[in-house]
Amino acid sequence: MAAERDDIGARGPEAHWTADGILRRWRRFFEQKPSLRGLTRLEFTEHIAYLLFLRLDHERAQRTGMFASPPIAPADSWPSLVLAGGENLHGALTRLMAELGKVNPQDPRRAVASVLFHDSRPWPADKMADLGRLIVEEFDPYRWSDVPRDELGSAFSLLIADCRDDIRAKRETGQFLTPPHLLTVIAKALALTPRDRVIDAAVGVGTSLIAAHREMAAHGGRVDAAAIAGADIDVQMCRLATMNVLLNTGRQFHGVPPVLRADSLDTKDRLVRRYESDVPATVAICNPPFKSNVEANTERRSDFWAQNATLPANFLQHLAVTLPQGARAAVFVPDGVLFHGGAAATIRRTLLRNCDVHTLLRLPTGMFHDTGSKSNVLFFTKSFRRPNGDPATDELWVYDARDLHHTDTENPLTEEDFAEFLEAYRPGGEGRAGRVESARFRRYSRDDVRDIADSGSASLDLKAHLADAPDDFGDPREIAQSIVDRLGDAQRSFQVVLDSLD
Template sequence: MATERDNIVSRGPEGHWTADGIFRRWQRFFEQKPSLKGLTRLEFTEHIAYLLFLKLDHERAQRTGMFASPPIAPAGSWPSLVLAGGEDLHRALTGLMAELGKPNPQDPRRAIASVLFHDSRPWPADKMADLGRLIVEEFDPYRWSDVRRDELGSAFSLLIADCRDDIRAKRETGQFLTPPHLLTVIAKALAITPQDRVVDAAVGVGTSLIAAHREMAAHGGRVDAAAIAGADIDVQMCRLATMNVLLNTGRQFHDVPPILRADSLDTKERLVRRYERDVAATVVICNPPFKSNVEANTERRDDFWAQNATLPANFLQHLAITLPQGARAAVFMPDGVLFHRGSAATIRRALLRNCDVHTLLRLPTGMFHDTGSKSNVLFFTKSVLRPNGDPATDELWVYDARDLHHTDTANPLTEEDFAEFLEAYRPGEEGLAGRTESSRFKRYDRDDVRKILNSSGTSLDLKAHIVDTHDEFVDPREIAQSIVDHLGDAQRSFQVVLDSLS
């Protein structure tokens, strides 16, 4: 009988492939086929995900002995795609996508496939010759299960990053890519261990969960399949996130889906129970859409502290309310949520009272390419209002990285850029008591917090000691694009008003 060691030793040349080499192979195929000009990089990446799933599923079904695994797709699916062409290939792939994309409670082994293939659109019928070449030349001749998991996962992550422009164009759902190195830093700051259960309520392409999983794996030993879970309202993001997490974590294709398509704001049901059965979340990392003009469905949210809030503010109160006591959170927020009046102020006041909001990280201006927005990360621990009425927040530390002036393209972030922040944050050590103020790191003590709470606006637009930077350092193209975006948002808002009048 074959052993795992035998399988590793018998790996072919694919076992030596690198992430960059795999990514370049896919990128070269896309860019050197003139007939694919009508296909977006995002659509091409989706089909890479489909083919990888089907090919790996086929290879695992061909194993012998204890390593054999019944296929998720119907038997013979991959060979039939290899042999088909033209209309036959289009028909075969369309039928396969439709079958795998249907939820099937009677077959829980297909749960992940139903997320990956849900509402999937097949390759354009007039470009099936290129799809045939992609299958026959780039996938079928190779044993993809021999490729090292970390290399294959990183290659797929690089392919997603190459879709930056296409993802940024999905403005209706407020999608953009969070720099992976920043999420790695956040995972370290939260001191995530294999005992944690990490949730992302607006998971995007799954980078936050991958960073959390890697931090868990760094402790050694096996990481439980239920350790990470996420949801997103965008079916395309759910698809990419599912494959991204599968490839980067080694999660089994027949497992419980790591990603669900869901509107996280739609119900007051405990957040984590919607993602993983009866497993309590201990950590949340979330970068919600920074959309101020999106109306979330909050009709059933009588638990909310405030109604008619912006989308990011709604995510903030949703997480603070639904997380179990003691859970640790890192939530990205635009500047406006820190100082706007009305519902935002109500949410901030309740947050300070019911959670220990201990750290505010002010991120570099323009870090999210093409948004021009100023963003932050709020670190807090879910708590309760104290019996004597005192707020759960005793002191709040502000770390200001605004003057770093990074973007995700021309001057991307690295972990080293936040080494000083991690050292100041002191994850897993003596906590706030061991922190020291510096030019970037300022402490707001109990009296300061009380003053903030008693002020009319409860503003958290707090500074460190460094001089506030000016926007003239921001790329002019980002400023111009931001203006265009805001004009578009304003136009859509006025159209709603006009429609209601007529």
């Protein structure tokens, strides 16, 4: 094992590492080890997260004087992993993961670790040789705490981006990756400051919280630990989001977890009022699962405006119901939420009457092909229901970017693609009062909004002045792969039926 540097001021070559260089190291290891071919990139990335946590925790425990930090993992955990091998390594790591994954109210310093290691398991025992090499060759010789925070955080985020296909395959929870540049634009549109408290009720890998934190930090001053919080029902996403947020924001490993494993739709108080300081949220950014064929169990939600809604519609009403007055929100919704009847229509009508739904951003096509849906972002501010029954929405602006074709692989979004939207959304910093109509940006007046709310459909499938773009169904290769994936799922389902008949 490499000797620890005693002088905290002596910084080694790690101080000059870059995100791209770190990513290349990790990719090279994964791609050049034949025995790892049975593992997914997602499983490999999870283990990078575990090892980073344990190694950084060990390094911080070696510091002296004012820099000293008691370890979160049991003493000598890292040296024991370095010296172990084969079945011994598998057993040692299994026991360590189980211990750190327990929720222990008597030891709040392990709260973050309990989210990261919950239900975690090491690679199969027959792959321990390569895990041992990963520990001894790629982690132990270096002092990772010397790596610039932005570079290490960016490297881990890029490694997660490499897992996009594995994440999209998690159809049971409807996961997919939201383009980081789009979330950066949304954080700027919401005009976040260090005084805000931002939540994401379907946090995924935590990209929204990172974008929010960066925008708040851009104003100068300290962004405290209560500033961002997220929740997700998928334990694997919670692990990745936890490490992603820790590495990109500099939050303490022994502090309050930035992410909870929870079903946000299960209770109205989850996340909206921060659990560690009872501070109400001021902003919500949320891209919920686009699973229109799944109805969430909302029997405990007597506060909901409509029951039996689709998953994305339920997230929309959850945030609109639970956010405090004056809170701002940006919520992704598929096209269907804008025009479907029944529960969706009730939610739209009530949303217009209870909130100031001031902007609808119709996103470029091709961004979320695997969901089978075109996507939008609804921006609204929680308001008061007017005594005369008129909508709380005074005017609704629609910005149409549908003719800009992008995918998450061949032609990814950039922040520059939305420069015109930001200028239109907050012209010259004047706020909405200075908005001007254009081919892409259309104003629907108070009378228009009242007519929409009073209509039977309450449809928000609204257009700008831009000529309708031809339907874009995406890259043919992506369509073909999606068909293959679904045919495979169908074949496996029919095989189960056949086996049961035998």
